[in-house]
Amino acid sequence: MKYTAIILILMQCCLALKANSTILHKYESIFNFGDSLSDTGNFLRSTGGHAPTSPYGKTFFGHSTGRYSDGRLVIDFIVAGATALDPTFFAARHIPALTMTNHSLSVQLEWFKKLKSSLCTTQQDCDTYFKKSLFLVGEIGGNDYNLAFALGATFEQLRPIVPNVVGAITNATSMLIEEGAVELVVPGNLPIGCLTSFITTAPPFIKDDANKITGCLNLFNKFARYHNNYLQRELRRLRKKYRHARIIYADYYGDALRLFESPVQYGFSKSTHVACCGAGGPYNFNVRMMCGSTSSVCKDPSASILWDGVHLTEAAYQHMAKGLLEGPFTSPCLVA
Secondary structure (H helix, E strand, O other): OOOOOEEOOOOOOOEEEEEOOEEEEEEOEEEEEEEOOOOOOHHHHHOOOOOOOOOOOOOOOOOOOOOOOOOOOHHHHOOOOOOOOOHHHHHHOOOOOOOOOOOOHHHHHHHHHHHHHHHOOOHHHHHHHHHOEEEEEOOOOHHHHHHHHHOOOOHHHHHHHHHHHHHHHHHHHHHHHHHOOOEEEEEOOOOHHHOHHHHHHOOHHHHOOEOOOOOOEHHHHHHHHHHHHHHHHHHHHHHHHOOOOEEEEEOHHHHHHHHHHOOHHHOOOOOOOOOOEEOOOOOOOOOOOOOOOOOEEOOOHHHOOEOOOOOEOHHHHHHHHHHHHHOOOEEOOOOO
8 A cells, every 4th residue: 555665675594583583594685575574674764754654663662663563573583665566557557556765576676686796706706696585575565455355456457467566576586586585484464355445445346255154255365376476386486496495485365374374373453453553443444544642552562463554463463474484475484
């Protein structure tokens, strides 16, 4: 949606991946290309301070850090309006779309190429450096659809562009491997039909077709699965081409959906679609009055899956990170 953010390239040195207090793998650097699901503050930097303010960050940091949640994100545990495609792509096809910046995946890749010269001087040095690095290519692509849906685009308009969105993701993955990356995680799309933003703004015929167990909107989730299935098929092709690389698919869809299917089991309230931070109403969500300093904020964010109706809470991201590290939501396993 227009209120999401971007991530440029995130590096965290000497970071160990941990699960059950056991060191599983160590990376000297992490490079992340994506959107607001993994932005740790780059949108804040790129816009000169125009990023979410309090109560964002209240749970963990105690202040806003540019992260679109009440605290940490998946990337913080396992180791924002960005799109996979450039805005000109949508304009040429008369598809309604809106981006806050032109920090598409191709732009982020150009930043990476410029950064590379400051990290290593020879190809041999780069190969050595990148063999000790983890590359996350996403989650990205969700905003290509979300922004367009928000402005009235139809399933019929957006389904044909899925190959283009997936192509941008796999081309980026291929380029990074050619640059020396050998271990890459490529996440799929979230179950967007479970997000408050979709549930509150969808037309009646879509709302009437909600899942009886989760309350999520079937048509939007079906679209997310279509994207994810297409992405997995293309990743299988890349694995055959680059047999020396580990290309890992991260099932964000299944990882997040289980929280909506069994919220109490994971410590969440049964009111799974109510946003913790918002402008009031049945779902505490108003697309014209997003989460901010004057918003209504729930007493215990850890009991909510959704933070602002678009992004998840720290508690939800922590469960997702555990699912990625300990399984079964990566293929092949993230930790070999």
